[in-house]
Amino acid sequence: MQSEQILIVEDELAIREMVVMTLESAGFESLQAADVLEAHQQVVDHRPALILLDWMLPGDKSGIDFCRMLKGDELLREIPVIMLTAKGDEDNKVHGLDAGADDYMTKPFSTRELISRIKAVLRRSSALSSEMPITIGALSLDNKSQRVSADGQLIDIGPTEYRLLAFFMSHPERAYTRTQLLDQVWGGNVYIEDRTIDVHIRRLRQLLRPYGCDTLIQTVRGTGYRLSSLIETK
Known part of the structure; x- marks a missing residue:
């Protein structure tokens, strides 16, 4: 059985490598991107099961912008998104959720919590998408x-x-x-x-x-x- 692919969109290499090791130890496959342009290409090419998306990214588009773009695309909106960010106050959390994010994690986070959140979001996403009209x-x-x-x-x-x-x-x-x-x-x-x-x-x-x-x-x-x-x- 093929492992589910998780796309990590994070410009800090050390964090990406840590997340990759965590995902692979939990049985997931990893895709990586350092900015929105690269992330969009990965999504189009591989259609991951879930996206771990950093709020702050280099270039003209932020993680929030990318999340809004995904949720506005009928072909991609079902892919669940977990925001990863250093922004921890409630207003920013609500802002992220309003953009369509399925969950929100504030850095630094534990690897055990990360895997728990991923599995929970995948379960909710699967249950919702399987329902009839x-x-x-x-x-x-x-x-x-x-x-x-x-x-x-x-x-x-x-x-x-x-x-x-x-x-x-x-x-x-x-x-x-x-x-x-x-x-x-x-x-x-x-x-x-x-x-x-x-x-x-x-x-x-x-x-x-x-x-x-x-x-x-x-x-x-x-x-x-x-x-x-x-x-x-x-």
Whole structure:
């Protein structure tokens, strides 16, 4: 059985070599790139299972720029991305996740944690991509094309809100706390505050409102949120 390939996009050679040794000891194959141009070529040529992407890279394009480009490409957006960066404050973490990153690691990190994060992201990515199209009310979500539509009209939705909506539609009629949503959508190792969920819920409702689907995302007092086609009574 062929090993999964992980692309390391990092301009510091010492860090790349350390990550390569760690990946190979865990049974993964490694691809390497030092900048966005080289990384894009590796992605096109090899289509890796996952990308470890440094935030700060030489040249005109940063890691965040490359992540946005990948998540905006219908042929490449399903490749999961873990950001590697020295930037550790919450605003930067949210910025990275909003660009479409699936997880976030702050340097320095332990090799054991790195492998744990990679395996967790690959599991989440595999589970999501294997799901059949889902329709609830007028709202439809197709994981293969990563498109969301309402009564046949495509909805322009960002990667973070897409992942949140995909989780809700895969688990309808169940109430989740903010902590549970963070764990399930972003992974338990992403250290951002619970209130961040409220921001993404507001954004998701705003995107769905023109299509009359915002009421599907319901607030559950004392708990958190759920997706339901049932109309709440006051």
